Amino acid sequence: MKIVSNNPEEYLSLIPIEKRESFIKLRETILQHLPEGFEECIIYDMIGYVVPKSMYPAGYHSTPHLPLPFLNIGIQKNFIGFYHFGLYADPSLLQWFQAEYPKHATSKLDMGKSCVRLKKQIPYALIGELIEKMSPSDWIDLYEKTIKR
Numbered sequence: 292m293k294i295v296s297n298n299p300e301e302y303l304s305l306i307p308i309e310k311r312e313s314f315i316k317l318r319e320t321i322l323q324h325l326p327e328g329f330e331e332c333i334i335y336d337m338i339g340y341v342v343p344k345s346m347y348p349a350g351y352h353s354t355p356h357l358p359l360p361f362l363n364i365g366i367q368k369n370f371i372g373f374y375h376f377g378l379y380a381d382p383s384l385l386q387w388f389q390a391e392y393p394k395h396a397t398s399k400l401d402m403g404k405s406c407v408r409l410k411k412q413i414p415y416a417l418i419g420e421l422i423e424k425m426s427p428s429d430w431i432d433l434y435e436k437t438i439k440r
Contacts, residue, residue: 292368299331299338306366313413314371317364324419328427329361337365337372342427352439361430362422370401370408373418377425379405380437384424391417 296302299318306314318338322331329340334357341358344350351357363374378385392400395414402408425433 292366293336294366295336296333298333302333302338310366310371313409314364314366316415317371317373317409317413317418320415320419321362321364321422324422326423326426330358332358334358334360335363335365337363337374339363342431346427347431359431359434361425361427367408370410371413373407373409374405375407375421376405376438377430377433378402378407378421380433384421388417388421391420 294302294305296305303311303315303318321340325331325340328342328346330343332339332341334341339360340362341360344358347359349355349359351359361376363372365372365374378388389400392414395417396412398410398412400407401410
C-alpha cells in the first residue's frame with residue numbers, strides 16, 4: 292500500500308482507519324524516544340527520521356541529494372513496516388533486539404534485514420528502547436564504517 296503525502300500529518304490522515312490508532316501510537320513512541328538531531332520528514336513514501344543535510348551534507352550514498360535515512364515507518368498491505376537501518380548495520384544491536392523481542396510480545400518476530408513487520412502486536416516499549424540506543428553521530432559513524440562505500 293502506497294500513501295503519497297507531503298508531510299507526516301497528511302500521511303497520518305490517509306492511513307486506513309483500522310491501522311491509524313496503532314500507527315499514531317508508534318509514531319508518538321518514536322518521537323518520545325528519538326535522540327536530538329534527527330528530523331522527521333516524508334522520505335521513500337513513508338514517515339522517516341533522518342540525519343539532516345545540515346549535519347551530514349553528503350547525504351545517503353545511493354541518493355546523495357536526500358538526507359541520511361535512519362528509521363522509517365509506513366503502512367503496507369498486511370502490516371506496519373518499521374525500518375531501522377541500525378538493525379541492518381550493527382549485528383550486536385540486531386542480536387539484542389531479537390533477544391528482547393520475546394520479552395515484549397507473544398507473537399513471533401517477523402523481520403527482514405532492517406524491516407520489522409508489525410501486525411497485531413506492537414512492542415512499543417521495546418521500540419522506544421531501541422530508538423534511544425543510537426544518536427545521529429552514532430548512526431553517522433556506523434553508516435560510514437559499514438554501509439557507505
